Amino acid sequence: MKQSHLYVPTLKEAPKDAEVKSHKLMLRAGLIKQTAAGIYTYLPLGLKVLKNIEAIIREELDALGCSELLMPALQPKDLWDESGRWDDYGPELMRLKDRKDREFCLGPTHEEVITAVVRDVLTSYKKLPLALYQIQTKYRDEMRPRFGLMRGREFIMKDLYTFSKDVDDMNHWYETVKEAYSRIFERCGLSTKIVASNTGEIGGIEAHEFMVMSEVGEDTILYSPSSTYGINAEATTLQAGDMAPDASGPLKSGKGIEVGNIFKIGTKYSDTMGAAYQDQEGHMHPIQMASYGIGISRTLMAVVEEHATEDGLRWPASLTPFDYHVLPLTDDATATDAFYQRLAKSYKVLLDDRRERAGVKFKDAGLIGIPRRVILGKTFKDGFVELEVNGEKETLTVAEFWQSVNA
């Protein structure tokens, strides 16, 4: 990909609206642009990373036997009346009317829709279990959007719903997805703590959240430094210094970014919306549901927050928008283009073909943070390139370079 075609509007100075590191950097590196409070445009570079996160999620969930579908963002009030949440949800629900005055909302979550989608079909024990997920834009009319992608009014989320014949099977899915979530975040370069939480607006029996510990996090976490025990402070009367319930030592307190959550819902929606199946004896039972979310746009922000320096992004190999950033500093377009074409056969390559001075290219490359940088400079005509990986620079002959990249 030629940089002149990609639209990467980098900024020397961050807009004054941004305060936290990740927000400033995402604006400066040309990943996002604010469109309204808590509403962002994902620019090409940011979108590429989002797609990489999504690909990891799809791989892990598909491996569990989950299937992807896509539900509408625009949802009729009728469904929310069935569950009772039209009245329960409060002003966070984005409500609107069509030209005939029929009421709708922009979905903050999709329990109602998914239940309506499956209830006519999942009427026999033979069709259970089932696990369906989507990646979709969600809407919440937040009182106070915050910190760029951290808390938006429109954000991208993966939501998964499982349908089970009994509590044991639901519990099995719950544990299986919990493990998959840990793998997903690990592959994204994030270390997460799993903490017990409130079941909140969705309702249900038990819930856990996946937290990335960070000083810009909005949740307060109590955790045991010597075990895996952790709990969201809003779900407990425990305090920092108290003995952990697993007796592993005194609890510590820290801030966390909630990047994922999992809920055992039980039968709240199957009861109110009539999702039931017949067992072998012909008896009716409500379907046991669970739901599982990953804030994809928030995960992007958490990755930036955790990995970036004050001066630039730093992408984990699994998420990087490009494998190589090629910076030609000479006028020999023919030779550099040939080099680029060859490398691009095997890798995702960003070629800085802009007619900019070397300093500008270096600064922008540092901002964008592609892990491997190839500099085609003064000595390129003599058969040398410079390879910079994680700030470590070495000079190679072109032949050595091709050998090293196996291309």
Added chain:
RNA sequence: CGGGAAGUAGCUUAGCUUGGUAGAGCACCUCGUUCGGGACGAGGAGGUCGCAGGUUCAAAUCCUGUCUUCCCGACCA
């Protein structure tokens, strides 16, 4: 929603106290010199000073209202 702050060119901002019709840096266009870590010089383009009303001979500046954005808090799958 309570408290605080701020809206002047794409970004950062000066000017506002003491009213006289807008200035800089970066970015952009032209020319020249530069040419490996955000170059320099000269010239140029770009602004309903968030919006509306009021005071005044005159408003970016004073007054009122309103919208927007950010921060703290409360709230929150």
